[in-house]
Amino acid sequence: MTKTGWCSAWFRRGLLAFCILASAFSREAEAQVARMEVIPFESLTLTDQEFLTGREDGKPVTIAGELRLPRAGTERFPLVILLHASGGIGGYLTDWEQEFLSMGVATFVIDSFTSRGIVNTNNDQSQLGRLAQTEDAYRALALLAKHPRIDSSRVMLMGFSRGGQSALNASMMRFQKVHLLSSEARFAAYVALYPSCNYSYSDDDDISAQPVRVFQGTADDYVPIEACRAYVQRLKARGKDVQFIEYQGAGHLFDGRAFKTPMTLPQAQATLNCQWQEGENGQLFNAATRQPFSYNDPCVKRGATLAYNEKAATEARKAVIEFVAATLKPVHSP
Template structure:
């Protein structure tokens, strides 16, 4: 009996050792995680656009450091309306493997939300930008991060925030970090709003990735904005994957196309900043509201492995070039 127990233990340890040998220190493994609670505000779009104070809040973020010796370049992740999801992990692993730290913001949990898909009005459309600048402040003063090599990558509502976080006006209003992002990379953002001075961007290049089959945030409006920015001299490019739907890079959605029946989309709206920071619906001539007829329900989300792989390669290459890692 004792012999059998010893033999069983030996087999277990052998199997455990074999499993460990398969997983120890692959290049994409995070070597250290640091969790940061930090102060921010919940703001209406009017408050954001006029530089007015909102409600004090505390949210959090996770810094994941790669193997090696710093100071490291870093990329801030800004999630979409659904919160931190399955798209983040592959990005973290790919960037960590290249020696790039990541900082994942959670803008929702600290505010008492799980998701915003069917209640977009619950948080100002621009509020994520304040959270983004707060993350930049943490990283710019971290002893293992290079403050001149910090990039921003956002998805959906977070992609919208990543796009407009590049505006000089918004940096002047809300970015107190003393640093600027080295580059801005929005994935499938909404571009339906026109803001004052939205053609004046910071120096960091902007690279947008969108799906041609996206009916959540249709890419055509972004194309028009990109052309307007190019004429103004901005360093901006947009890549469209024809078969890509909203969320094309999310691994759990590969091969699927799902309708978000209760999700709200402003894809058909025409919104422009008016006096005193009021966002106006140009079709009604009244302040924009998520009760407006242009807001519709039922957009789709879907992953596309080919588009994801292409966007991974293009984005990682862009970060490597921007951070001087090639």
């Protein structure tokens, strides 16, 4: 489908804002010799139980992502695929895109919400399974591995909050064996900023041999930092290449410059006190009650804060840039 046809189809679904955005990307892409491209691709909307039991017959959905290339030409670039947080795509992603593009690394931001009719999941996380973005990431990897301007051996997955959890999930060998299907492409590295680690899945310590980096603030009141500390320790005990970097006093979305004045989300579902475990047949249980998991569980509280922390943001950006340079080995523009 052409970009015009794609936008017409999305307009018929009432997604005017996305089409306006996509049209703008298209015009800029033409003006800058195809440095930007909106790419639709097929994914599935699976419940967590469907994903955990290995099903690939969920509700089909066509979603889209924005591919940006550092420069025109014919060279093949390393790539970072970016998974957004519960609030959807925001300025924090644009900042990271610019960092990577300046290094000679292409970026692909996946919009996992728009085509599913979701604005954000802050106040109602049940709108979308926690593993849905992992499925989207796998589908995007399989597609972009065939792109003529992308080096399929140098693709990193990076996620934020809910998307950070999905980036960690994507490293699990059990999930890759079932959900990467026939694709031979694999991620070269994984980065998660302030993810939820309080979901325990069977064999979740059997992850890829590729490096994993996790960044979180000690003052995060949205997701529990203790769960990520413990998970990383389990992975290290298995000899995995994983590091956990924490920033004293930093909160949730500490890299989001839009939150220099902290923003309180009074109805956001915060899972600080929860721990969920996978049981038989992919069913998730509340570890404390041994009852099927629900966002109505008493451990789920309302209220969270988003707050920029310049020191943490600067240090995390430096660490990620160094990690990308060492792992993906981009070539700067002459």
